[in-house]
Amino acid sequence: xxxxxxxxxxxxxxxxxFSDLEPGWGYSENGDWxxxxxxxxxxxxxxxxxxxxxxxxxxxxxxxxxxxxLMVKTTYTKNDVTTLVYEGPLRDYLTGKLVDPNFLPENGExxxxxxxxxxxxxxxxxxxxxxxxxxxxxxxxxxxxxx
Amino acid sequence: MQKILVxxxxxxxxxxxxxxxxxxxxxxxxxxxxxxLTTGSLSATIQADNGYTLPYQxxxxxxxxxxxxxxxxxxxxxxxxYLKIKMAGTWxxxxxxxxxxxxxxxxxxxxxxxxxxxxxxxxxxxxxQVSSGNVERFRxxxxxxxxxxxxxxxxxxxxxxxxxxxQVVDGAEWPMY
Numbered sequence: 001x002x003x004x005x006x007x008x009x010x011x012x013x014x015x016x017x018f019s020d021l022e023p024g025w026g027y028s029e030n031g032d033w034x035x036x037x038x039x040x041x042x043x044x045x046x047x048x049x050x051x052x053x054x055x056x057x058x059x060x061x062x063x064x065x066x067x068x069x070l071m072v073k074t075t076y077t078k079n080d081v082t083t084l085v086y087e088g089p090l091r092d093y094l095t096g097k098l099v100d101p102n103f104l105p106e107n108g109e110x111x112x113x114x115x116x117x118x119x120x121x122x123x124x125x126x127x128x129x130x131x132x133x134x135x136x137x138x139x140x141x142x143x144x145x146x147x
Numbered sequence: 148m149q150k151i152l153v154x155x156x157x158x159x160x161x162x163x164x165x166x167x168x169x170x171x172x173x174x175x176x177x178x179x180x181x182x183x184l185t186t187g188s189l190s191a192t193i194q195a196d197n198g199y200t201l202p203y204q205x206x207x208x209x210x211x212x213x214x215x216x217x218x219x220x221x222x223x224x225x226x227x228x229y230l231k232i233k234m235a236g237t238w239x240x241x242x243x244x245x246x247x248x249x250x251x252x253x254x255x256x257x258x259x260x261x262x263x264x265x266x267x268x269x270x271x272x273x274x275x276q277v278s279s280g281n282v283e284r285f286r287x288x289x290x291x292x293x294x295x296x297x298x299x300x301x302x303x304x305x306x307x308x309x310x311x312x313x314q315v316v317d318g319a320e321w322p323m324y
Binding site: 002003004006007008010011013016017018021022023024025045049056066070116118120126128129130132133134135136138140141143144146 | 176
């Protein structure tokens, strides 16, 4: 019997805690994403696995307009190759986004980078909004076709 | 009849067997907790300056007359902002030209002196950032045009001083008043 275990330093890395967000927030001068968190992930079990990132809201209504206006980009870097996983509104992450579809135990560590920003086109409806959430790293066997 | 019963029982067993055979997979979960994102607010509020009350009322104006109105604008939001100011109003008698009463000048108090603000198409722009909580003092001059004819005698003009605010980030656009 093998073991399936995904470890991250997500708890050790300081959480996404930002205030006074506004349209245009999270952009560097050259237009890149400027608010990033990098999390180290390793497959410390014996089985190949795949994993996804899923957002779980805490004390936050699903109707909060910030969920549609906060853009999130996820990449992962393995063996010096960076792969774009997904870029879209935070709401899309409520159902989970597959990150690495084939993470082998011998791959060692890989780095997941999550970036956030708010387009300048966002409107007044996001003023004074608060969203709280957990970022879940969920792993399963590669043969699991349920997600 | 016995054969039919046997068949029905067999079908029932197959069905329950299918339901009971859902597969299980190994899973694992790790998480980052306590993520909180809070947006700011953008708000500017007009306040009466010392010695002035809102709304302002002027009487017995004659063509070419000017009156001063002092007022403050406070950034009552959490974000820094830019301001612009204009006046909009109408005569009680609709046939009269509202353009004959206008803001002829708006000045900003810089702490030591009044500075004239730049204007475009009747709008006056305060080009410095106003930080959250800060109060800026303004002095505007309202003038009845010297081209106003006798038709404007004993007429009432009602106006609003309007302030619009926008974010200080690149690409932010002015809102409607």
